[in-house]
Amino acid sequence: MNALNALLSIEDMTVEYTNQGQRFAAISDITIDIAEGETLGLVGESGCGKSTTGRAIIQLPAPTMGKVTFEGRDLSELNHEEMRQVRRRLQIIFQDPVSSLNPRRKVKDIVAEPLVIAGMKDAAERERRVREVLEAVGVDPDTAMDRRPHQFSGGQCQRICVARALIMEPKLIVCDEPVSALDVSVQAQILNLLEDMKERYGLTLLFISHDLAVVKNISDRVAVMYLGKFCELADSARIYEAPAHPYTAGLMATIPDLSTIGADAGPALIGEIPSPLNPPSGCRFRTRCPHAQERCAAEEPEFRQIESGHHVACHFPLTEQGS
């Protein structure tokens, strides 16, 4: 897990919020490295803390405890100006492309904005860069530059968001559910685009989604989150072939796909994700786990490596019996 060439390291990161006077951890004590050039997928149900993780990395808001190291620098120690410099190399794309673009501004101004903020004075050079990056994301600069976001479909807006993120030539892009609001046919376009951009610009991606099939498709490694903690981390092919955590297996079984015509097995996972205000004792998943035993309530399982690169937080991982 502690790869030497880690571009981003998260160590013991905790993010706490206050809800109705009660303090609770949206994510607690997570540790992970993202290697340069890889795509790490982060998957889980709503409320599991995956989006909070993405935002804590770009320090919006900064984590309550723990450390985020990007290109060797501890982000929590940077002052405002230094953080601004780092943000150019650490971009984020959000779920709803239409509302993340200012409806009153023209596309060329939206895409050029990071350059303006960074102090690029040369308007002709700015325009050249905007054109280049719009072309790269598959938006025709001649017709698009002078239009406003509402004149575009959701998919095109997401392309523009990608262009805006790319124009500063970032190292890492946090993609927070970037295709969840899009139709399947457009979703495929954006996923392909992200793959192409990663290749072309040498990007590292943190890809956050609730959709395991999407995450598996785009990621090199996948981390599964549940109630603010990691429950499994492995190569994406491996996690699909041999899920070790019962939650991962359950998630996978609930995805309806074309090969299960009329299958009636009943839902693979019962119940709902518990409130983070009052997480279960021991293993956080035990209230929904089909294999839960006494030990699971008493003792919190450690996030341990069961095979090279395959980590799981479970007392009774599935693969240890299976393989």
Next chain:
Amino acid sequence: MAYLRLKTLHLIPVFFLVTFASFMMLDLLPGDTVDAILSDADTGEIGSMEAREALRKELNLDKPLIVRYALWLGNMVQGDLGRSYVTTQPVTEALVQRIPVSLELMIMSQILAIAMAIPIGIYSGYHGGSTVDRGISAFAFGVLSIPVFVAGTVYIWIFAIELGWLPSSGHTDFSEDPWGNIKGFILPALTLATIEFPILMRVLRVDVISTLQEDYIALAKSKGMTTWYILFHHALRPSSFTFVTLLGLQIGQLITGTVVIETLFSIPGVGKLLIDSVDTRDEIMVQGVITFIAIVYVVVNLLVDLLYAVLDPRVARRA
């Protein structure tokens, strides 16, 4: 209830600010209270220097503003708002006599305004964009531009002079003649309601239009509920936030209107008391009336805040 306590605490500084500001502004008014009290209306004589100084001392008018405010505040907390400079009647007594009259007028006018605004607002919102809706809007804007005394005069002319149904002025005690009392209030209350309901109606209309786009309205339709039921049982409550806020904010306008209307219809309410006291430079009385008005304003807005929590359970939860 933490929500209530918090809201009440917010209102205390508002109260102090209003009473102090009015104290200061009364002090800045041109003319001298002592002169006004001692001068003889017929001869214009203003009394001897000694008498003037004695009165000034008696009324504490020789002390600095802040001291006078502190003295007044100290007495007020004990329920003593002083005595009228002119009639020497205790201010509280004068208020107690006048308050029920003004409250009756205000409450009646609010009931009328709400009774007009809700059905018309809902109808207009339901038929948003139709010819009828546009007609109602044009009418509302027309009414909005009529000054209150013009509206009152028009009503007097129609209902009192031409038709002779209602009295044009005066006030009857409720205990003497309940029906006569209510009859006397109909025109003044209607006048106040007329100038207030168009805005209420308009904000309700806008909120109804947006509420009707909600999924839960589509669900209510798909349950087979009648349009009438959907509008009043599903759409009205979620649409009434701006409406209720405005009811609170318009209290200021309502009080101004009451002052004009009480004068126009010769109703012995707090508004008339205010005008009469300003005329005679009875500062202590004016201050008493303003204090009362501030209390009404603050209490009504507190009620509005509480009403939010009643209208939408989510508000109480958030606070």
Next chain:
Amino acid sequence: MASETSASPLLEVVDLYTHFDTPRGVAHAVDGVSFRLERGRTLGIVGESGSGKSVLSRTIIDILAKDGSVLNQGEVRFEGRDLMALPEKDMRDIRGREIAMVFQDPMSSLNPVKKIGKQITEVLVKRLGMPGAEAKRRAVELIESVGIPDAAQQLDRFPMHLSGGMRQRVAIAIALAGEPKLLIADEPTTALDVTIQAQILDLLRRQQAERNMAVILITHDLGIVAQYTDDVAVMYAGQIVESCSTEELIRRPRMPYTEALMNSAPNLADPPHTRLDAIPGLPPNLLRVPRGCRFAERCPYAAEKCSAEMPALTDDDDPSHIYACWYPLEVKEAVSA
């Protein structure tokens, strides 16, 4: 469709049009749709946003605006009666009692200021004429039957107290209250997590079997269609472009759009970084629909004829499998599993 021969299906939609008169022109939201649905069956209607699937469902239950901006034509025959020709009062009797609906987002489809109990009992009292006390008892039974714990306590709670999944269960209880013969579920799980999605769809399936209710399940997800429906209609730009039994569609799609829809979704069985077959371009603007096949512009197989002339729904030898395409795909096993 198995019971194609029965004389009068539960629902038969004939050449239905729903157009919207907008300031920028007439939007062809539903453009000549026909299908039939037998009692107790589940029909999946699948399509992307803007395909007209939601408008279609709202036209069937007749809850679109009545301000003259909606232009309708065609027939919606329910048990032989044309709902389009019914007066509003009679149509109101159909809604909630004969046809009920579950909406996409349970966060917005329940009235936030009304107690859950009231939202269920108002159907029982207003529509079934049940006395108040009996309606309350029945509401508790309904809440229990959709799998919500502590049913009696839930009556006095507000929607904000429940999770999205629980709210959707309440919405289903509301729909079931009138004991409808047809339930229209418009993307009932799109706003929910996958684990909750499976629970809700499973609940719908069980309730349907118990009550012998017909269901129209509207979704954008072919995986859901495959797992939960008997028959399916694929919609594109306001039209049905292919319709047959679900198994037939998954195994032998004929319309290129159906195939494209299947291939563009990432499949868990594929290795990571498998290139997705994205459909290029966008669906046509419904204000200016093309003359020919509406998918032609994005279709990899399109020829000249496709953009010149609109293909009608046809079949080869099997009348239960219809599609609208000049150059249909060869019959092949699309899914090896």
